[in-house]
Amino acid sequence: MPVVTMLNQKGGVGKTSTCYHLAGSLGQAGKRVLLVDADPQSSLTQGFMGPQATRQLDPSASIAAILGGDEPFPGQVIRATDYPGIDLVPGSRTASDFNLPRPHECDWPTQTSLRSFLEAVRGSYDLVLIDVPPNLHLCSWAALVASDALVVPLQPEDFGAQGIADVREAIARVQGGPNPELRLLGYLITMLSPRRSVHQAYVTRLRTLYGAAVFATAVPESVDFVEAIAQRKPVAQYKPRGAAAKVIKALGAELADRLAAADSPGIVGDQEAA
Numbered sequence: 001m002p003v004v005t006m007l008n009q010k011g012g013v014g015k016t017s018t019c020y021h022l023a024g025s026l027g028q029a030g031k032r033v034l035l036v037d038a039d040p041q042s043s044l045t046q047g048f049m050g051p052q053a054t055r056q057l058d059p060s061a062s063i064a065a066i067l068g069g070d071e072p073f074p075g076q077v078i079r080a081t082d083y084p085g086i087d088l089v090p091g092s093r094t095a096s097d098f099n100l101p102r103p104h105e106c107d108w109p110t111q112t113s114l115r116s117f118l119e120a121v122r123g124s125y126d127l128v129l130i131d132v133p134p135n136l137h138l139c140s141w142a143a144l145v146a147s148d149a150l151v152v153p154l155q156p157e158d159f160g161a162q163g164i165a166d167v168r169e170a171i172a173r174v175q176g177g178p179n180p181e182l183r184l185l186g187y188l189i190t191m192l193s194p195r196r197s198v199h200q201a202y203v204t205r206l207r208t209l210y211g212a213a214v215f216a217t218a219v220p221e222s223v224d225f226v227e228a229i230a231q232r233k234p235v236a237q238y239k240p241r242g243a244a245a246k247v248i249k250a251l252g253a254e255l256a257d258r259l260a261a262a263d264s265p266g267i268v269g270d271q272e273a274a
Helices: 015-028 043-049 051-056 063-067 093-098 108-119 138-146 164-175 197-213 223-230 243-260
Strands: 003-006 033-037 086-089 127-131 149-154 183-189
Touching: 003 015, 003 138, 015 033, 015 043, 015 086, 015 127, 015 149, 015 223, 015 243, 033 043, 043 051, 043 086, 063 093, 063 108, 063 138, 093 138, 108 138, 138 164, 149 164, 149 243, 164 183, 183 197, 183 243, 223 243
Parallel strands: 003 127, 003 149, 033 086, 033 127, 149 183
Antiparallel strands: none
């Protein structure tokens, strides 16, 4: 069972919503998915539980227990959602206490606590998706140490794409240290509006720079995603026949293909972002 992190140093690029809706689509297809909310903002958790219940959650029943080195039993921190096939390790604002800068200098158990936890449960799932904060501190580092692969969601705009170089540096540091097997599956274009010329220009630029490392599937702007989250439902459960749900289904298929080919050379582009 692969573990995949959605990572970008920029906020608002679709990391959380990609995890949320992708899990819904895969769960609907009969897959077993574990979502790990490693972002202290806990937006992914709020998507299932709502903000009040998320805020009131005992930190010992959340990602904070794992990052804090408590070595919790899976049943303590993994909870079922209302949707078949989807389980969740909830986020917690308390996790911010552990989200230290310069994570590569932290003690080894702190860096590897999430990996150790997932090693004990990964056989129960077809896929683990980890959502992380928009920085490269310990929460993101621990996720990369625990992961087989990562996906970089980004908007086809200047602010949305400018964190790529720092992400690539973080990948190289993890590969050179605690997780040499980590692979970049590719860059996922999100919140795409094809009618905007600036979006068209950035898509062309990204595909020129990174070629096949850019996902063929691009996630468009769609009110269906917004309405689905407002209803606390992944889009596949909210509007299963809609265009947005079909895009997420295609994304799941492409993700599976890229995971199958993750050991092939050339997954990570060699050029730096301009």
